[in-house]
Structure formats: C-alpha cells, structure tokens
Amino acid sequence: MTSAPPAPAVPQEKSVFIQRLFTTIAPRYDWFNRLASLNLDQRWRRRAVAASELTPGMRVLDVCTGSGDLALMCAAAQTSGRGIVVGLDFNDAMLHTASSKLRGAETAVWWIRGDAQRLPFASQSFDRLFIGFSTRNLSDVSAGVREMLRVLKAGGRLVILETGRPSNPVVRAAYFAALFTVARVVGLLVTGRLWPFTYLARSVKGFLRPDQMVALLTASGARAWYQPLSWGIASLYVADKPA
Ligand SMILES: C[S@@+](CC[C@H](N)C(=O)[O-])C[C@H]1O[C@@H](n2cnc3c(N)ncnc32)[C@H](O)[C@@H]1O
Numbered sequence: 636m637t638s639a640p641p642a643p644a645v646p647q648e649k650s651v652f653i654q655r656l657f658t659t660i661a662p663r664y665d666w667f668n669r670l671a672s673l674n675l676d677q678r679w680r681r682r683a684v685a686a687s688e689l690t691p692g693m694r695v696l697d698v699c700t701g702s703g704d705l706a707l708m709c710a711a712a713q714t715s716g717r718g719i720v721v722g723l724d725f726n727d728a729m730l731h732t733a734s735s736k737l738r739g740a741e742t743a744v745w746w747i748r749g750d751a752q753r754l755p756f757a758s759q760s761f762d763r764l765f766i767g768f769s770t771r772n773l774s775d776v777s778a779g780v781r782e783m784l785r786v787l788k789a790g791g792r793l794v795i796l797e798t799g800r801p802s803n804p805v806v807r808a809a810y811f812a813a814l815f816t817v818a819r820v821v822g823l824l825v826t827g828r829l830w831p832f833t834y835l836a837r838s839v840k841g842f843l844r845p846d847q848m849v850a851l852l853t854a855s856g857a858r859a860w861y862q863p864l865s866w867g868i869a870s871l872y873v874a875d876k877p878a
Contacts, residue, residue, distance in 0.1 A: 649774045656831045661728035663826045664702050671818045679869045683796045684708045692717040693762040698751045699769035700724045703733025706744050720744045759788045767796040771838045780855045790878035798839040801867030
C-alpha cells in the first residue's frame, strides 16, 4: 500500500496529483463506483441524460468523461445516428478504459485527450455539455464552468452531476462517515490503494454546497437549478445558457 499527501492547492500541482490518481485506479474505476454506490451511480447518470432533454442529431460533449459511461449513454440516446458525442479527458488510462467499452451505439463516440479548463473547441460548438463527478477535481471550478459555457451554444444546456451534500443533518453525517470508512475500505479492496479514496472523501466533504454551486453557475451567466438525488447524496445541476 502506498501513501500520498493531501491534494495540493497549487493548480498545476493539483492537476498532476489528479492525473496520478486516475492512472492508478483506472482499471478498477467502474468496479469501485458500482460497489461503493450500490449501482446507484448508473441510475444518477441516466437521470442526468434525461435532464439534458437530448434529442437526436445534437452535438454533445462529455467533459472529464473518465471511463465514458455518460458519453456512452448519450450515444445510445442519439437514435438517429446523425448526432456527435465527444468524450474528453486528460488521462490516457481512463480514456483507454472508455474506448475499449464502445459496443453497438449507433452514434460513434469520439474520445479526445484534452483539458477541461482549456477545451480544444471553438465557442458555441455543442448543444449539450455534461460533466460527471469531476467539478471537484478541477483546479479552478469557476474558470472550468466559464470554459464549458463558452463552448456551449446559446440556448444549450450544461448538466453537472456531482457528489452531494444531504440537507438532512443525520443523513449528511451518515454519508460523510460512510465515505471515510466504507468507501475507503471498498476502494482499498478493489484497487489495493487507500490514498485515492482518502482524497475522494476529503474532496466531497470540502466541496461547494448546492446553493454555492447554483450561485456560481448563475454568476457565470446561466439560468441554473439544483436537484438532489437519493436523499442528496448526489447532486444534479442543470444550467441553461440564454439564447
Ligand atoms: C471521477 S472521474 C469521473 C468520470 C466520469 N465522468 C463518470 O461519470 O464516472 C473524473 C475524471 O475527470 C478527469 N479529469 C479531472 N480533471 C480534468 C481536467 N482538468 N481535464 C480533463 N479531465 C479531467 C480525470 O482524469 C477522470 O477521468
């Protein structure tokens, strides 16, 4: 078992830390998610795709696509085959996991290596944008949100799925306790490493509250709303860019 210091606050160093973390856990990332969330993670992704009101032929970008599940769900929903789905991530090991999964979706997914904070696309390129469980990992959340809104077409929709902060204090205490105990043990058993899951627990607990996230989206120029999922242990944010 190896240990690692807490995630650094300096943006460049945080990015290196996050790369190292996902390279370490990439082959077992899905296993951890399914076990630690009791398969709720896939239900939350389906809720995110439904909230996007995706229609055939749309251009879709899944930022921080990781092992690609959100992008693949979008591709499966693009029944006409005319749409475009792009899954972007800066980690090669995660992109490798994603690209080895594609099977039978009518709309192809384009897997692209790139940084969420410097997206390699012209402004107003996409009808729908997604980011799942990774706004926490960005070095600068405000800059990341502004960059995502830049590449979104006017009238388009950004859907953010994130870990949550239950409003009920008992549920919240139980959730945070489970993150620091059960989730870390599951992570250790599945990957042989503890430190990535210590970071996970700390980053979830230290992240923005839902009202702060909505305020950030609104300050970035979007019309935003929040929906708690599964008693608030996950958060769904929908942000519309004015037409
Ligand atoms: C927790 S995983 C989320 C994966 C996926 N969205 C999901 O729903 O499971 C976070 C992913 O974000 C990627 N990531 C973190 N910061 C990034 C950045 N600045 N640019 C691109 N990808 C980034 C990581 O490499 C990792 O694959």
